Amino acid sequence: MRKFGLFGLALSAMSLAACSGGSADDASAGANGAKGGPPPMPAPITLSDRPDAKGGEKLYVEKCMMCHGPNGMGTGLLARRTDVPLLEERDDLTVDFVTQAARMGIGNMPAIPRGEVSDEQLKEIGEYLARNNPHAGDGA
Template sequence: MRVFGFLGLAAAALSLAACSGSGDDTTQTDGAKQGPPPMPEPITLSQRPDATGGEKLYVEKCMMCHGPNGMGTGLLARRMDVPLLEERDDLTVDYVTQAARMGIGNMPAIPRGEVSDEQLEQIAQYLASKNPDAGDGA
């Protein structure tokens, strides 16, 4: 009976704590609760119907990890000012190719059976296209 009484008190205390809002991370503005912002929508080819070449391949093959929802982007954000690869202007074709084939950090190596050399070249050229110093991409 004593154990039941203790468990009953503990349950009541937890219930009161939950109802009181203590420990609630939401903020109140004008009486409305607001939680964290929603996750961004994943980017797919349906959102980029005009994508071709390297951009299309990037969306198909890389976006799941390097898009706004991807784990690769979250990990890069810890070390880089610009974690989204499409927004970086410091990538070269050689760097992208080497990183993809050999792997880098937590990113595994991407085998030729998953992305061919020709496909990787197009992806690398697309990503390096924002680098003013890349020249011909090398």
């Protein structure tokens, strides 16, 4: 079998669509998801999206957002178990819970070693995530 690359694959799809009674536009629409395909993934969130982020928010974007952002694996897995899968939107997190979950791992989340996130950084991230919890200061 000959290798055609992406251009050849697109031509093959268009030819197949033409032979089956469809149009080349139908074939290319299926390839890019414009007609009937799944919705596009949300764009990843980076510090360039939040230039004013400081402290725990900045650390969260740098260290956690790749998994716990809108298109992250951690958010997808949490969506199966909780009504609010985005950690930034939750109102039940405490600094202690965030620290314990990060250091020990929880569910499919691996333990985060101090070499990746220091204790001080993790505390700032925990404080940022606990900001919406009205009971976070109660030792809850």
